[in-house]
Amino acid sequence: MNPIVEFKKISKYFGNSRALHEMDLAINKGQRLGIVGHNGAGKSTLVNILTGLFPATSGDLYIDGELQDSSYDIFKANKMGIRHVYQELSLCPNLTVRENMLVFHPSISGSHWKQKAEQLIINQLDLIFPDHGIAAYQIVNNLTLGQRQMVEIAKAFTSPEDDLRLIILDEPTSALDGKSSQQLIDYLNSLKEKDLSVIYISHLLDEVLASTDQVLVMKDGVEVKTVQTKKTDRKQIISLMGSMVADDKDDRPVVSEEKHDVVSDEAAFIIEPRKKSDDVQIVLRKGEVIGLTGLAGHGQTDLLLDLYDSSFSGEYQVHVPVSFLPGDRQNDGVFSIWSIIKNITAQSYKSSRKNGLIDTKKEIRIAEKWQEQIDIKASSLSNRIGSLSGGNQQKAIFARCLQSPAEIVLMDDPTRGVDVGTKMAIYDLILREKAEGRSFVWYTTEMNELKYCDRLYVFKGGKIITELTTKDAVEEDILKASF
C-alpha cells in the first residue's frame, strides 16, 4: 500500500538560510504522527510544503504514490483531502459560524444552505467538543478565543464530500482550556478506526505523547529521530531535541563573568522591577547583555515593548534612554523610500544638527563612519535602503540604534533571516559596544547566540520561568524549561 504522502529528499532554502534539508518522510493511512522541535527546526516549513503553500527548493513530493509537479498548491492539496488547521485563524471574523462554513465549502449551495452549513459544523462540534456552547448563527467575533479555535478545528474535520484523508494540526490547543484539549485528544484517539491520518505539531509534549503513534523529532531542518510513542517519554524527546550540537561545539560563553561580581550593589541596575514579586524578574546592569529565550512568541517581544515604553507604567523601571532594534525589518525597521544615510541617522538628529538645522555633511560623515565599521555593502550611501540586501539593511538599522544616544539596545530577534556574515558582524559589534559600556536586552530564537549573553531568561506562556547564567546553561536546560 502506498503512503498517502511521501517526502523524498526535500530541501527548502530561504535565500542562504536552510529551513529543511533532504527530508524523508512517509505518512500512511490512519497514521498519527507528532512533530516536535525547537524554534526553526523546520516543522512549519515541512507542513507548508505539504499543504502547497510554497514549493520545495529540491526533492520530490509524492501523494498517493504520484509525483507532484510545480502546479501543486493549496487548492490541489485541499482537493486531495489534505487539510491544515492554522495557528492563526482562518475564519472570517465578521461572518457567522455557518456563513464561514459556506465560505469554506464551495460545494454547499441551494436555498437551504443555512441549514446544511449549520448541520455540518454543529454536528462536528458536538462530536469533538460536547457542550461547546456555540450557535451557528453567532458571529465569530463574538465568540471567545477558545470557541473560535474549536470552530477552526471542527471546520477542518467537516467534509461534505467525505474526502478527508490527512489533517495537520499546528499548535491546535494554544487557545483551548484543559478540558477542551483533552476532548480533542480523545477525539483524535477515536479516529484510528476511520483511517484518517493526522499530523500533530505542538510544543506541549504530553499532548503529543497522548495523541500520536509516532513522534518525529526535528532540529535545524533535519530529522533527529522518529520514535514510537509507546516506547518513549518526555525525557527522551527533550534530549533528542537537544542533540546533534556536534557541529557547534564552541558553545561556551564568550563573555567573562568576573567583573559583575564587583558591582553587584543595586544602584548599578539600569533596568529593575518597579515592585518585587515572586515571579522571576529581569535586571540589567551597565555593560551587560541579557538573553531572552524560550519558544518563540511566549512573551519575549511583549517584554521588549514594555521596556521600550516604560516611562510611566509597566512592570519595569528603565533609568537610561533605550533604542529598539526590530526583527521584522520590512514592517518595523526601515524607512523604505529613504536613503541609507537618512535611515542610519534617523534616531540621532542631535548629533547631526548645526544651528538648529540638519547638516547633510554631518549626516554623510556619520553614515560613512558606520559603513566602514560594519561593512555595509552599498554602491552609494545615498541610494534607497531598499537597494540593499536584507543583511545589509539590518546592519544599517543596527547602526542607527548604536548611533543613537541610547544606553540600552533592545533587540527583537535581530538576526532573523540574515546571512552568516552579517550575524558575525553584529556579534562583533555587540561585544565591542558592551566593552564600552552599552547594554543589550537580546531576544533570540537561535540557541548559539545565547553564548554572547551574560544571563538568560527562559520564557513560557508570557512569563519568565527561570533565570540561568550562561556559564552553566546548556541547551538541554533551556529545552527542559521551555517544554
Place this chain on the structure above:
Amino acid sequence: MITQKLIKRRPLSIELLMPFVSIVLVFVPIVVLKPNILNYFGIHLLLNMAIPLVLATIAQMFAMTIGEIDFSLGNLVSLVTCIVGTTLAKNPVLAIALLIGILLIYMVLGALFYLKNIPSIVVTIGLSFIWTGVAVIIQPSPGGNVPAWIVNMMGYKPPLIPMPLLFMVGIAIILMLILFRTKFGVLLRGVGGNKRAVEQSGHSVLKVQMFVFLLVGLFGILSGTALAGITTSADARIAQNYTMIAVASVLLGGGSFSGGTVSAVGVVLGACTMTMVGTLLTFLKVSPDWQIGTQGIIILAVLFVNSQLKQKGRVRYV
C-alpha cells in the same frame, strides 16, 4: 442540536439602535417645527430626495464592504443625469450604449484593483474627472429634457402609503436578502473580513470583486436616473457632494472603511438621515450660505458619537 436553542440571541433592538437614534434625532425636530409634514404629501416631499441618495449609498456600500471605495460616485451620478436628461431623448441607442459602457468600465476596474493591487481611491479620483468631462460635453450647462416616463415614475403616488416610504422598505428588504441570504452576499462580506480565507477555500475573489464593482456602477446609474426624474434636469455638477455624503451615510449605517461590516437597514436609514439634515436646516431658516457648513458640522458630530460608541463596543449592527 438541542444546545442550539438554549444559546440566547442578543436582542435585536440594540443592534439597530444607532441608525434609528440618528434618524429620530433629525426627524423629531422636523415634526416639531412643521407638524403638518406628517401627512401623505409631506412624507412624499421629505423622502423623495432621499431616494437617489439611498441608491448612491448602496453603491458606495458595496465598494466599502470589500474594503474599497469609489471616489467618483458623485460625478458618475451627475453624468448619468446628463445621459438620461439629454442623450436618452435625442439618441436612445447611444444613451444605452453609454450606460452599458459605464458598467463595463466598473467591471474592468474591479478586476484591475484585484489583479494589480492598485488602490481604488487613486483610480476613482482620476475617474471622477473623466465622468465630469464627459458630462460637460453632453450637457455644458444645466438643462435638458428628462423623458416623461422617468419623471412620472418618480412622482408616482400610490394610494394610502407614499411611494418613497414603500421604496425605502422595499429596497431595504431586497438588500437584506442579497447581503444575508445569498451566497454572493456571504462571500462579499467574507472578502471584507478575511480575504485570504475566502481565497484559500477555492473561491475566485476576482469574480466577487468584478461583480461588486458592477453593482457599484449599476446603483450609481439608478441613483442618477432617479435624481434626473426628481429634478427634471440634466446637470453635470448636480450630485458632486454625493460621493462624501454616501460615505458618511454608510458609516452612519454601520459600515466601516476597513470593510466587512454592513447593515441593510442601516444604510437606508443613514442616507435618509443625511437628506433630512438638509431639510431640517431649511426649516430652521439657516441661510443657504451657512447650510453646507452647518450640515458638515452635524455630520461630523453624528459620526464622532457613532465611532466613539462603536469603539466602546456599545453598538452592534445587523
